[in-house]
Amino acid sequence: MTTLPGMADEELLRLDQQICFSLNAASRAFGGVYRVLLRDLGLTYPQYLVMLVLWEDRELPVKRIGERLRLDSGTLSPLLKRLEAAGLVRRERSAQDERSVTVALTSEGSALRERAGQVPRRLLAATGLPVEDLAELRGLLERVTAALDSAAVEPAP
Amino acid sequence: MTTLPGMADEELLRLDQQICFSLNAASRAFGGVYRVLLRDLGLTYPQYLVMLVLWEDRELPVKRIGERLRLDSGTLSPLLKRLEAAGLVRRERSAQDERSVTVALTSEGSALRERAGQVPRRLLAATGLPVEDLAELRGLLERVTAALDSAAVEPAP
DNA sequence: CGCAATTCAATTGCGCACAACTCAATGGCG
């Protein structure tokens, strides 16, 4: 395998550019397609991610949702309030632990799942890749993420 | 190859979840590492992307920068103002076409390139992947992005 | 038991992404 120390700074700069450009671009391209697909469900893409989690487990503490989606309360609190205002979700303090807030689907929130049924198929079709390649992509992304998360990068060169 | 029509909605939902979760997570994981690496350069990640473009071509209209990074003026205008306030960049109306604004590196902006020299190496090292896998990842991302961009998804199911 | 450290949600503040819009400059066409 080719190792980083063997390459020139100039080459690395180019590869770095390509990787971060393409990851950024891909992320925003996905966002754009989801935006269109989700528009008439009244959901944003991050809201859809939360709904996906709740369609698996219809009741979860904010903490757990954050762990699954890698999001903190600073992002989730206002987002969940919007979902609550839209009537898709209920939020209440746990009786066992008053620090914790439990988020639960309403019947309206559950019902939305049916209307979202064709979103995955349409999204995956729009990627234009065979399922095997998508699985490969997912695998690489997960490996990269795990490595980056555990990298503990030092602040200054 | 395995085609979408042959799969059950339930399977597709799972794959869709995995793909969009992992892409999202990867994008944010990259952002987190860049944030640390760029902190003492005083740059955010999107600002770094703009600087990368300007380090290639030290003078470009806003329009061109937007094309390279897939960003519109709504994002770039305030960002470029911040780079200008930081002294890294100058902005001035083109004489040929008064609608266009040309962005040019200042000497301070050029000088920053040296201090950013180790960022790519450190970033790529943090990914924990061999260069071949990174190239593979980049290739998949670019194919997906191209397909998504040309998909022209219809609004409602 | 009592107090300090930890945990969890919420809030504040800043920057980015994007849609919708404004406004001026330009270019094309009759």
Add this chain to the structure above:
DNA sequence: CGCCATTGAGTTGTGCGCAATTGAATTGCG
């Protein structure tokens, strides 16, 4: 030439992502 569509930058408003902080509840340890 005169008019109108187009182009390019900027502004506004909404929502997300994250750091930093707050405040209350819980845990743990002496």
